[in-house]
Amino acid sequence: MSSTITQTNNHILLNEIQTQGIRLEGISDLTTREGGAGPTDHKAVTIFDSTIMIPVFSQSAKKSPFTVSSPSRMGYASLKKNEKIITTIRFIGEPKFYKENSSDGIPFWKIARLHSKDVLATTVLQNCIRYKNQETSCQFCAIGESLKHNTTIAYKKPHHLAEVAQRAVELDGISQFIMTTGTPGSSDRGAKILLESVTAVRDVVDIPIQIQCEPPDTFEWFTLLKDAGASSIGMHLEAVSDSIRKKVMPGKAEVSLLYYFEAFKAAVSIFGKGNVSTYILAGLGDTQEEILKMSQKLIHMGVYPFVVPFVPIRNTPLENHSSPDKEFMHGILAPLSQALIAAEMTSDTISSGCAKCGACSTLSTFEKNHSS
Ligand code: SF4
Missing domain, CATH: 3.20.20.70 (Aldolase class I)
Incomplete structure (x- = not known):
């Protein structure tokens, strides 16, 4: 995690990520579904100690400063903001x-x-x-x-x-x-x-x-x-x-x-x-x-x-x-x-x-x- 991000302002960053979404770079195999009730164009992601739904297919996600590429088989990936790594996150896998x-x-x-x-x-x-x-x-x-x-x-x-x-x-x-x-x-x-x-x-x-x-x-x-x-x-x-x-x-x-x-x-x-x-x-x-x-x-x-x-x-x-x-x-x-x-x-x-x-x-x- 970046030294500039402290425990006390995690909620501020999480709000920023959830409102702007995450841009997936070169990822095609993160399964999701089309439509339905609830958070359908999102992925469940654990960031710090919270699991939140993050838009990944919305228009704002396509322009988001937050990006992820190449998650590991276990779903771990580096989250970047404007190309700078800020923390490791984990995509929740299929049950x-x-x-x-x-x-x-x-x-x-x-x-x-x-x-x-x-x-x-x-x-x-x-x-x-x-x-x-x-x-x-x-x-x-x-x-x-x-x-x-x-x-x-x-x-x-x-x-x-x-x-x-x-x-x-x-x-x-x-x-x-x-x-x-x-x-x-x-x-x-x-x-x-x-x-x-x-x-x-x-x-x-x-x-x-x-x-x-x-x-x-x-x-x-x-x-x-x-x-x-x-x-x-x-x-x-x-x-x-x-x-x-x-x-x-x-x-x-x-x-x-x-x-x-x-x-x-x-x-x-x-x-x-x-x-x-x-x-x-x-x-x-x-x-x-x-x-x-x-x-x-x-x-x-x-x-x-x-x-x-x-x-x-x-x-x-x-x-x-x-x-x-x-x-x-x-x-x-x-x-x-x-x-x-x-x-x-x-x-x-x-x-x-x-x-x-x-x-x-x-x-x-x-x-x-x-x-x-
Ligand atoms: S992810 Fe949680 S908060 Fe969101 S619709 Fe599903 S149950 Fe409700």
Whole structure:
């Protein structure tokens, strides 16, 4: 590591790397997938002692001052900034469970993916009522891309999820399972299939599970999901102001902020403080002040605002939209991490979910820096 980089400013550098991405020079065999939910154009990379998702295929990554070439067979590589080596990093390799199949012959890697270094993640329903029509689809979403490229299946049945979870725990020691879903046309907005999925997985393996969906029609689903074994829930605002919500996610914005807050309140009463979270994509047009104000409101009611830098995904309407710069993210993450510490609701206090994994944002590294 360069002598100019000290332990105390690692979070600043990590934020810089995550917002700008890493340019891969002459590397063609770092496998990734096309499309899907979650961080699809990223690679999981361990830098210092944190594993974070780094954009490698975005437009900003192509222009990034951070470069990597020739990783070793174990994934180690020198990270350079403007041609100067700054540290050694490690790309997380493929897990062992990817080599196995379900009892009906579907490759496990099409059913669930490894995120970060030890998180199993799946999109139970790979379709969404909002996706096919640009008038209603979320402009940043690529849920249909992986289906188009045959790198996933449309519906992961409960037994698929149970089988992959069991083997991923046995072979790769995964620590938690995150189940998201596209939104079906039913009023439960995905809660029912998530309930079936959680039940099947918890029948065979005892791991923390986070479920992610839009707020359902009745909040009794929260009790059913908790009783079935889900330990946390994510209901994702993505954007915080009405104008950006309507512009970027016109279909999803039909579910009002008011209803989200009713759902958050009900969910916190069941899952507990911090075990209800929401993804906020910084860089879609909301100002720093709007994001911080919303985050304060969420923290006050026990909801963890997981603020991540927006990274455009290829083949989506926002593929040419820029990512927020490091100053914009720093201006949010520094005060936000302090507010989370003050509320005793940091990433390490929660049971499961993206906020626990923390790889898509450097928020938890800011938390650690402030608390040390
Ligand atoms: S934060 Fe969530 S989406 Fe990002 S790598 Fe972790 S589990 Fe996946």
